[in-house]
Amino acid sequence: MKEIFDNPTSALDGLLVDGMFIAAGGFGLCGIPELLIDAIRKAGTKDLTIASNNCGVDDFGLGVLLKTKQIRKMISSYVGENAEFMRQYLSGELELEFNPQGTLAERMRAGGAGIAGFYTKTGVGTVVAKGKELKVFDGEVFVLETGIVADLSIVKAWKADTSGNLVFRKTARNFNPPAATCGKICVAEVEEIVPVGSLDPDHIHVPGIYVHRLIQGQHEKRIEQRTTRAAA
Template sequence: MVRKLRTDAAEALDGLLFDGMTIMAGGFGLCGIPENLIAAIRASGVKDLTVVSNNCGVDDFGLGVLLAGGQIRKMISSYVGENKLFAELYLSGKLELEFNPQGTLAERIRAGGAGIPAFFTKTGVGTLVAEGKEVREFDGELYVMERGLTADLSIVKAHKGDAEGNLVYRKTARNFNPMMATAGKVCVAEVEHLVEIGTLDKDHIHTPGIYVDRVLKGAAYEKRIEQLTTRTRSAEGAAAGEEV
């Protein structure tokens, strides 16, 4: 059996990183992001990256640290509103951006993982999204052609996993991770809980190990929240143990 388990993020990425590569990074905002692998990419100094991700973290966390380090040349994303540095770099011409409707981005990744080179969608017809792309009519409706996406490396994060690379995601932290795991030439997964082989319920495995090349147990997780809003508890609520 191929040994997939690695001791840490640096070892998990050993020999996989090179300048100019394309990386898919799972997560939605800061939810379900591979924190340890991102930190290891930052430490490696690899540069001129094209990164496929729903967004680019925040200024000092997640993929934002790669922006701050000048390591990203191009982003393929659907939302970038939480990152001021992203906006500054894009507006100054120092960062390329390929914007996608969110559902289109997800489908482009899924298509890439399934070996589908292109597909047609109504989303974006008649807008800037369709510029330079083939538009075709089907049953009296116009559709724009979108290409499937693949990457040199996919980095994903799961709640549980085993040494064979079988992965289980937790709730909304599943987001882009499952489809990205299928669309990279190599997939490296970090997990919060490493479990014994055979203990995962086979019906509950979201990403089968055949898609995962290397796996590690993440050392630590900050799990930041982008926008945290709380309210002051009333005296009655505090006495009753009301949660904020």
């Protein structure tokens, strides 16, 4: 049995400290741990380093932590639709470490698998490789990237059982599985918690051994870019 909490504030109790490193799942506003992010905002934890594909939008997702100046550094692959993210970076208020998208996902996965580093061709010959070790394999140059191990992982899943096994729904799977595994502690917010044995073992995306705390909640599921067309 995993620890199951009534609300996101209690789920994060005793875990938050200033200056900590957090890995957050999600892509744009899809599959983001919105309840846990808001609880971090309310806690006022500051000087955070956050690894996440992007930083939400100005008033939702990780963007709310930018607005309150609680983030010191972002490790991301995409600035996205967040004007405040761009403003803080260009003004020197926010440190930004750009990662190619696949590299960032693999850094999280590697950290969760206990792999200290890996070589990739992506980024060779660009600023991404600046200051990093280069090595030649079969006549081609590769750059060494290090695995990410965060103090805390926050993710959002569709379902969990009471042992913490997680299932993500469609594209909301995105960065959530690697983010979940690379934290020393993982807190997952889910739409539904079911008894052990309710989930098909072949459909589980993250085994419960990686998950330490659970919360079930109601989610807004905001759409980042709503695109419509006139009726025929």
